Amino acid sequence: IVFQREGNSLEHWTYQKLRDLTNRVANGLVNLGFQPEDTIAVDLPMTAESVAIYLGIIKTGCVVVSIADSFASAEIVVRLRIANAKAIFTQDWIHRCGKQLPLYAKVVEANAPMAIVLSQHPNPVMELRSGDVAWKEFLSSNPDFDAVPMPPSAHTNILFSSGTTGDPKAIPWTHTTPIKCATDGHLHHDIHPGDVVAWPTNLGWMMGPWLIYASLINQATIALYEDAPTTPGYGQFIQDAHITLLGVVPSLVSSWKASNCMHGLDWSRIKAFSSTGECSNPQDMLFLMSLAGYKPIIEYCGGTEIGGAYITGTLVQPCIPSTFTTPALGLDFVILDADDRPAHKGEGLIIPPSIGLSTELLNKDHHQVYFANTPQSPIPTSQQQAGCLHYRNYPLRRHGDYLERLPNGYYRMGGRVDDTMNLGGIKVSSAEIEQVLSAVPGICETAAIAFSPPEGGPDRLIIYVVLADFNQKPPVDLKALLQQTITQELNPLFKIWDLVIVESLPRTASNKVMRRVLRDRYGNGCANSDSARLL
Structure with missing residues (x-):
């Protein structure tokens, strides 16, 4: 590993040094009584130490619970609960652009289990909760450890991706x-x-x-x-x-x-x-x-x-x-149109099986999320007659991306076809954003959509809001309030691009918000004429 801390020069770790620290972490976990299959969270910036911690947890047969260091305490709570984490590695502060941003304080606010707390300061002065352990006290001095054998299907890491009903999907990685x-x-x-x-x-x-x-x-x-x-x-x-x-x-x-x-x-x-x-x-x-x-x-x-x-x-x-x-x-995929026919533009669906593809979710029905109501793999007649097995008769796997096959055989991505979006490289669902914004006083309901600009580039977060009668807040102030809420409750990397105030949201006969209609309206520049827009 080659790395550079804030204000310092380059440092280098050899594979031997990484191995030794990984083993000291593993021995430290065993000394604390952790057993294989215990779940241990990591809420740290990406450092050389965090790499050793990640590998050390896996070496003991335990399972890493991944938590981004930018998350607010409420999001930390959700991930700790879903994964039933037994402990958490974290850090006192994060240093960014000369500023100190609290991390351990967010973990404490989340009422996390026992924390093992790192610090970039040579002599940390932060007072820890009862039961929490400083990094230097946790580390074993023993640099040797034999990895605990586990079956290939055993979990090594629980990561989280967006869900369409609020809670993120808990996705296990295996060996x-x-x-x-x-x-x-x-x-x-x-x-x-x-x-x-x-x-x-x-x-x-x-x-x-x-x-x-x-x-x-x-x-x-x-x-x-x-x-x-x-x-x-x-x-x-x-x-x-x-x-x-x-x-x-x-x-x-x-x-x-x-x-x-x-x-x-x-x-x-x-x-x-x-x-x-x-x-x-x-x-x-x-x-x-x-x-x-x-x-x-x-x-x-x-x-x-x-x-x-x-x-x-x-x-x-x-x-x-x-x-x-x-x-x-x-692996392979097909592009299907709205009628499930092969097309040059449409939704991309994966043809399973393939190594790496998930087979379970901890908190949702895996089949329902990825396979329910998807068509079978199409087999062209000429290929069937020739006995070609390039596309086998498997149910296709849903992923949610809109793809276009270009005349030269290359592909272009056109954003999402479902209610998830990528903001700053992070996948998040509309439901997650709407859940926190709808709790803001004076807001009746909200709809969050991602708009893919015609010229290409990252998704833009567009918020549609229906206001209570008494809410007379100017649009500029309202946007600032909603942005502050997202920053505090979800992630400061999620930036509102545009706010659209409407009298009502379009809904299906079963009362579901029609976000696709909102995306089409926004793209066509024809949001309701009585709406107040803010760019």
Whole structure:
């Protein structure tokens, strides 16, 4: 691992040093009495220590519960409850752009179980709750540990993705999921021994564990920068750490382009970029390519429940910004129109089985979420007669992306077809946002939709609201209040792009909000004439 803490120079860990700390973590957990299959949460920034903690938990046969360090305490509560976490690793403060942001305080507010608390200060002074343990007291001095054998289907990690009914889906990764991560890393991203892989992420999102497995199994180096990736300091880190593969989310690239903060740096060691998390904009992607002498960008789209991507690119096909070239090796998909017929535009559905695909959810019916009412795999007549088994007669697996197959055989992503959205590279459901906003005084009901701009690029969060009669708050103040609520209750990375005030929301005969109608209205610029819009 190569990493840089805020205000410090580069530091390097060898595989031996990472192994030793991983084993000290594992021994520390055993000394505290944890047993295989116990669930242990991690609410930390992406640091060298968090990598060792992640691997140490798995080495003991325990299960990591992933929680993003940006989450508010209410979201921490939900994830701890669903996973029945027995303990949590966290940190006193997070340092970002010269500021100290509280993390341990949020964990305490969430009434979390026993916390093991790290600190970047050499002599921590924060007072801990009764029963909580400081990192230095927790760590065992023994650097040797034999991994606890577990069956391939045993859980290693519980991650969370958006649900359409409020609670996020709890998705278990198993001991086979790393094979998918490493395969995508090697075959699609060309990760080899000697490569240095950087990806601004967090263990609360699938790309954090993905980065660990895709890098280390392929004997590469993980590069971690502990300050904000929106600053010139991150660009200098990319140069100094000799990054060869740089992962991004498109909104991050947009911020680099707007601020010009990456100008004048030497990124010549980069051999490729990878973009994931949200739809990209061709102009922004071309700008990104220019920062490293027009090196290619691998578009990479999948999900937590896949363990990687189902559609992506390669380094053996020409790069066209913001397009995908192929299904990920090891699986396939079809594009169907609204009548479930093969089409060049429509919903992309995955053809199972494939390694990495989830087979269970902890808190929802897996079949209902991914397979209920999906059609069978289509088998063209000519292929049937020829005995071709390329498409077998399996039920297709729902994923929710809108795809377009281009004339040259490449693909373009068109956002979501369901009620989830990608905001800042994070998948979230409309229901999660609506649940917190509808509790704001003076709000009768809300609808949250994602709008994909015609020119391409990340989803934009649009909020439709129906106000109570007594609510006379100006739209600017109302937007600020709703944004503050999202920041405090969900995630500060979710930014409201537009607020639309309406007298009522369109509903089906069964009283369900028709968010697709709202998306169509917004895209056509024909929101109700009596609405007050705020850009």
